[in-house]
Amino acid sequence: MTRIPTMYAHQRALDAMAQRRSALNGDQLQLSTGKRVNDPSDDPLAAAQAERLRSQLARISIENRMIGFARQMLSTADSTLGQVSDALQFAREELVSAGNGGRSSADRALIAQQLSGVRDQLVSLANSRDGAGGYVFGGQGATTAPFDASSGQPVAPAPAPTAQGSHPGEQYTGLDAKYTTSQDGRAIFADAAGNTLFAALDTIVGVLGDANASAADVSAALSTATDALDAGLERVLMARTRAGEQLRAIDAHETALANGDLDARERLSDLVDLDYAAAISNFQNNRTSLEAAMTTYAQIARLSLFDYL
Amino acid sequence: MAGLLGIGQSALMAAYAQLQTTGHNIANANTPGYSRQEAVFATAGGTYTGGGFLGMGVDLVTVQRSYDRFLAGELASSTAASSADSTRAAYLERLQRVLASGDDGIGAAIDDLNAALADVVNRASDPTAREVVVQRADTLAQRIRNADSQMAALGRDADDQIANAAGRVNELLTQFAGLNGRISAVQASGHAPNDLLDERDRVLLQLNEYMKVTALAQDDGTVNLFAAGGEGLLVGTRAAALVVGADPSDPSKQRVSLQNGTATMPMSADSFGGGSIAGWMNFRDQDLAQTRGALAKLAGDIAQTYNDRQKLGVDAAGAAGKDMFAIGSSGVDFRSALDSGSELAAAWPVTAQLGAGNKGALKISSFDLAGATSASAVTITFDTAATYRIVGLPGGTVTGSYVSGATIAQDGWSLTLRGTPVVGDEVEIVPNASPGTDGRNARAMITESAPLTDSFATMVGEIGARTQSAQASRTASAGLLSNAQAAQAEVSGVNLDEEAARLMQYQQMYQAAAKVIQAAQSMFDSLLAATAR
Secondary structure, three states: OOOOOHHHHHHHHHHHHHHHHHHHHHHHHHHHHOEOOOOHHHOHHHHHHHHHHHHHHHHHHHHHHHHHHHHHHHHHHHHHHHHHHHHHHHHHHHHHHHOOOOOOHHHHHHHHHHHHHHHHHHHHHHOOEOOOOOEOOEOOOOOOOOEOOOOOOEOOOOOOOOOOOOOOOOOEEOOOOOEEOOOEOHHHHEOOOOOEHHHHHHHHHHHHHOOOOOHHHHHHHHHHHHHHHHHHHHHHHHHHHHHHHHHHHHHHHHHHHHHHHHHHHHHHHHHHEOOHHHHHHHHHHHHHHHHHHHHHHHHHHHOOHHHHO | OHHHHHHHHHHHHHHHHHHHHHHHHHHOOOOOOOOOEEEEEEEOOEEEEOOEEEEOOEEEEEEEEOOOHHHHHHHHHHHHHHHHHHHHHHHHHHHHHHOOOHHHOHHHHHHHHHHHHHHHHHOOOOHHHHHHHHHHHHHHHHHHHHHHHHHHHHHHHHHHHHHHHHHHHHHHHHHHHHHHHHHHHHHHHOOOOHHHHHHHHHHHHHHHHHOOEEEEEOOOOOEEEEEOOOOEEEEOOEEOEEEEEEEOOEEEEEEEEEEEOOEEEEEOHHHHOOHHHHHHHHHHHHHHHHHHHHHHHHHHHHHHHHHHHHHHOEOOOOOEOOOOEEEOOOOOOEEEOOOOHHHOOOEOOEEEEEOOOOOOOOEEEEEEEOOOOOOOOEEEEEOOOOEEEEEOOOOOOEEEEOOOOOEEEEOOEEEEEEOOOOOOOEEEEEEOOOHHHOOHHHHHHHHHOHHHHHHHHHHHHHHHHHHHHHHHHHHHHHHHHHHHHHHHHHHHOOOHHHHHHHHHHHHHHHHHHHHHHHHHHHHHHHHHHHHOO
C-alpha cells in the first residue's frame, strides 16, 4: 500500500491545479488573439510557413501596386489617344471639305483657322500630363513636355531610349511581367523621318490661308497633308492597340494575383488562425477539469483522522 | 516487584519516546527536506529463573529516519536535469520573442523596403519615393540592430545569473562543509543525527538546482562532493570555490572556473552536467550564439544583396552607387548608409536601343544588367543576317553568329534580340542619359531580395523548433523530477493520519504502562499491609 505523505499530497494537488490553470490561460490567450500560433514554438513549421506567406502577400501587394500604376498610365494614354484620333478624324474631314472644288479662298481661310485650332489641340494632347508628375507621351526621362508648344518640334535633348523592346522612350514596371508606363510621343506624333503631324498641319494651314495659292498647289498640299494624317491615324491606332493589349494582360494578371492573394490568405489562416469550435471545446474541458480538481481537493483535504480523536 | 516496576517504567519511557517522535513528525510535517522519524524498540531481554526466562521490558534502540539513499540520489540528479532544462527553455522563450515574426519582424521590414523600391520603379524621378526608400532602409537596419542588442542583453543576463549562481554554490558548499564537520563530530555517539543529515541532504538538493553534484559517503559520516566532470568540489570540510571572470579567449564572455587551493580549472557546461548554470551556459554558448550567428549572416546577406545591386547601378546624378548598408566590425552593427534618396542607385548605367536607320524586323526582347559594366558605348552591327560584330567593348571587337532569341552577354549586360535583321542594322548600348528617371536597378533589387525573407522565415522556424524541443525536454525532465519526488516522499514524507494513529497507539501504550506501575505499587501496598503488624 502506498503511503501518501500529507505535504506531498497538498503539493501535488496544487501542482495539478496550477497545470490546469496554465492550460486554461493558454486557451484564453488563443481565444483572445484568435490565433493558434502565438509564438514560433507553438508550431515552428507553421510559424515559418506563415512568415513565408506573409512575405508572399507583401510581394503580391507590391506587384499589385506596380501594375495598378501601369493600368493608370495606360488608361490615361488610351483615352488621350482616343481624343487624338478624334481630332485627326476631324482634321481629315476638314481637308476633304477643303478639297471641294467650290470652295472660295475665304472658305479655305476658315478651314485653315479650324485646322490651326486642331493643331494646337494636338500639341496640347501630345504634351498631356499623366497625373503623376510626368508626361503621358514623354518617354523615359522626361521631366519637360515632349513637344515644344509653339514649334511643335520634339524638345531637345530627345528623351533617352530605355531597355526593352523596339520602342525607345518607354518605361516599364512590374515584377513577374513588365508593363509600359509611358509612351514615346515621337513614335506617334512623328513618322520615322521625324516629320511631325503638327508640322504637316502647319504646312497645310499655311497653304490654305494663302489667298494667292494656285488650285494645283492647294490640291497637292491637301493630298500630302491627307497622307500624313492617315499615316498618323494608323500610328495612333497601333499605339492604342498596344495599350489595349497591355490593359487586357493587366486584367488577367490582376485576376491571377487576386487568386494568389486569396489562396495565400486562406493558407495563412489555416496555419495560424484558431479553430474556435475546437478551442472553446478545449477551454470547456480544461475548465471542467480544474473545477473537478478543486472540488475533490477541497473534499479530500478536509479529511483528517484528527477530527475523530 | 522491582522487576515489574522496571518493566512498567521502561514501557512508559518507550511510549513517551515514540510519542515525542510522533510529535516531532507532526511538527515537521510541512518542513521541506524532513524525513519521517520513528523510534526503534527491542525487548530488553530476560533473566533466567528456575521457571525460565522472565522478560525485562523494552529498550529504545535508536531513533531512525525513513530514508533511501538511492531515491535521494535520484531526486538530486533529476533536480539538476530539470533545473537545467527549465532554465534553458525559459531563456529560449525570451529569445524567440526577440525575433518577432509578422508585421513587426525583420522579414516585414525587408518587404516594406521593397514596397518603397517598387514606388521608385514606378516613378524614379519622384524624390518622395526615393526618400521613403531611405527611411525604410533605416527601419530595416534598426530592427536588425534592436534584435541583436536584445540578444546581447539576454547573453549578459545569462552571464549575471551564472555569476549569482556561482556565488550561491560557494555559500552552499561552505554550509555543506560545516554540516560535514558537525555530523562527523557526533558520529562517535553511535546514533545518526537525523535532523543534521536531513539538513545536509537539503543543502545537497539546493546545490543540484545550480549544478549537478555527485555525493560519495565516507565512513566518518562525512560526504564528499564531485562535479559531473569528476572535479572535486568538497572533501571532508574543505570546499573548493567557483570563480567567475572574463574568458581569456573571448573577453566579452564570462568564464567560470573551479578553484581548489591554488589549482584553477575552467568549467564547461559539460563539467556542470546539469543545474541552472549548465542551462544558462548551454543557452548562451549554443542557442544564443547560433541564433546571433544566423542573424549576423542574414544581416550580411541583406547588405550584400542590396550593396551589390547598388554597385552595379548609378544614382540619380549618374554617379556609381554607394553601399546601402554598412556592417560594423563588432557583431551586427548594422546601419543604413544612404544619406539621401538621390543616392539610391535605381538606374542602370547603360541602356539598349535599336539603330535609328534599321531596315530589318529586329526587336530588343530583353536587356538585363547582371554584373559590373564599364558602361562603354557599344555598337552591335549585323554584317550579315546571321552574324554580328560588337565594337566598343573594353576588350576589343567581338564577333558572333546571330540566332533569334539567343542571349548576347558582354561587359555585365545581357541582351536578347528577336527577329531577322537586314545587313547594316544596328543595336546600340549607350550610357544612360537620364539616370534620375530610371528605376530598372531598383526593380532588380526587389527581385533579387526574395531569398532574404525566406532565410528570415527559416530563422523563425529554427528558433521555434529549438524552443519547442527545449520545452519538451523541460516537460519530460519535470515529469521525471515529479516521479522522483513522489518516490522519495512515499518513503520519507509524513502522513498526518498515520501520525494520528501512532499518537493513539502510543498514548494507549503509555496508559497501559502506567497501569503496570500502578499494579506493581498496589501489590507492594498489599504486601506492606499484610506484613505490617
